[in-house]
Amino acid sequence: MSSRYELRIGGHLDERWSAWFDDLALSHHADGTTTIRGTVTDQAALHGLLTKVRDLGLTLISLNAMPAPARPDRSEP
Template sequence: MSRLPAPRAPAGYRVHVEGRLDPGWSAWFDGLALSPEADGTTNIVVPDQAALHGLLAKVRDLGPVLISVEAIGPKPRGEPPEQTTTAGPPLP
């Protein structure tokens, strides 16, 4: 029986929350960069799964609605590269 190759670990995670969090909250979020969006939401990028768990606890304590959590970075082996566009600036 052969084993499947292990998927590559993501380079990080993007957490999307409701509300425009001022970048001044960065210190409370352990120095993570906060990216307020024009639609009244905020993106927070974390470097790894351990940081993600800590961030989720802080989001829970602060109380904004959690919209999504997205793995970012390397794709699993064998998946074709993503097509890129120039529709706007890249997310952090």
Template sequence: MLDKPLPNAPFYEIRLKGHLDSQWASWFDGLTITLEANGDTLLIGPVVDQAALHGLLKKVRDLGMPLVSVVQIQVLDSRQNDLEKEKK
């Protein structure tokens, strides 16, 4: 759904306990998956609205993965471009 994110969609960082393979990215609507050394997984990307955010959290809930935090983040344009590139 988020193949073409709205230019102004806010970015979110969802922190989960346990590493997820990058192939989970499509399961989580195209968010970028980053693995932290401490064993956490960060899902980062644009989330169009609150309903979409809750949908994502429901997916986390249904996997039984422990949810650590959810934050809205400011993304610099360059970083956003990087993320877009990464996805391609």
């Protein structure tokens, strides 16, 4: 089951890195950090993202699980 995560890293990554991070959304912040956010298929994929952060020599500031988007109740007619 996939989950949503948000990784905050030190520095600003160019948008071209989105593809390398499995097309997750990149957002730049005024404090000089970048947020990488999106759905990760499983724990192995999450560890793969963390490995990419490490391999680039980036500073991982935080990693947060995000709540799943609300689903409409299908039991109503």
